[in-house]
Amino acid sequence: MDFRRQLSAELPVLRRFARALTGDPALADDLVQDCLERAMLKTHLYDPSRPLRAWLFTMLRNLHISGMRRSSRATVVKTVDDLIDGEGSVPPEQENRLAAGSVSEALNRLSSQHREVIVLVGLEEMSYRDVSEILGVPVGTIMSRLSRAREQMRQLLEDRGHTGLRRVK
Amino acid sequence: MTNEHMNEWALHAYADGELSAEQRAEVEALMARDPEAARKVADWKRQRELLKAAFGGVLDEPVPQQLAAALRERTAPSRLSPWLAMVAAMLLLLFGGLGGWFLKGETAPTAVADLGQQALEAHSVFAVEVRHPVEVPGTEKAHLQAWLSKRVGTAFTVPDLSVQGYALLGGRLLSGDEGPAAMLMYEDKSGQRLSVLLTSPGSDIETALKVQESGKLIACTWQDGLLAVAVAGEMGRDPMLVLAKAVYEKLEG
Missing domain, CATH: 1.10.1740.10 (RNA polymerase sigma factor, region 2, helix turn helix motif)
Known part of the structure; x- marks a missing residue:
């Protein structure tokens, strides 16, 4: 082709x-x-x-x-106030979209190493082997980064649950 | 602790579809015994769904004009070839007197800078060898090319510099800072030698050309794709630039 x-x-x-x-x-x-x-x-x-x-x-x-x-143009990291203000104005029926929004906010808070691993594996569903080639590090390193990144995501999303998601429920 | 790690990794591999049917059954048995493990896997699956929901919309967006246009253009005229960038820089150097080296766009990785230094050192060591300048003679060019390509990890063509008056003496394998480096040695009729160092630093980038001088020696260095290249010899800047350009074109060719 x-x-x-x-x-x-x-x-x-x-x-x-x-x-x-x-x-x-x-x-x-x-x-x-x-x-x-x-x-x-x-x-x-x-x-x-x-x-x-x-x-x-x-x-x-x-x-x-x-x-x-x-x-040195890093990704924009918003403040917690921005996050909470932003959510407060979202009507409850948009809760799903809100959850999606907060996942990208959570992603922004990860280190770039953790973010790229979780994006490649968790979003793009690349094989560990491909991710290892893309990032130029061994599969073992991918797995430890993935493990830490997912745990951080879980905590971030949970925190958001307390500050944002539950509030609009 | 180690066991815990293994279990944790197995759970990730399970959630990411990396396991065989047999391994999947084992992990499922583990999850049935351990609700915490099952909770983790469910949580990661939820993260994936959230990620897909957050970014899935991009897939359905119409392709922006600029990207469609980028695909239509066969050549990208906005980007100077390293060679043109070097010519431009030489002009600046002649008329403006910029210091020893010049860069465009991408930053020159230190790997490339180091390669220039290595090339200068290797040249000063091996170019003076009368009897053993190389390990494999230029008469065995096919073997030389296959062997060094394999060791460096990136296939390349041994440049033919006969038009420039340089015959291939042969090559040898060196241990460079970035792993194995191939060293090719050439010689002109007057016995003047030229060495070309090739290595594969593991990145796929394009850098500007860089000129380094050390006493009477001069080295030209660049990276194009997977291959980082240094050309070194004892000569003036002008003849070196002609030779570096020839090497660049032959390797690109």
């Missing part, structure tokens, strides 16, 4: 990955654009025996890291 068509097919998932990784829609699409341009320049480096998605994720994640190093 034409390489650009393959890229095009991966585009929605690539955008979702970038969005979850950065928490910032504009920054996410900038990264996706850089990644696509890079992918088209580097087609000859792609090993077709490996999943295209993992290759693209690797490039996008590296671009994200070098971008953060360059500009």
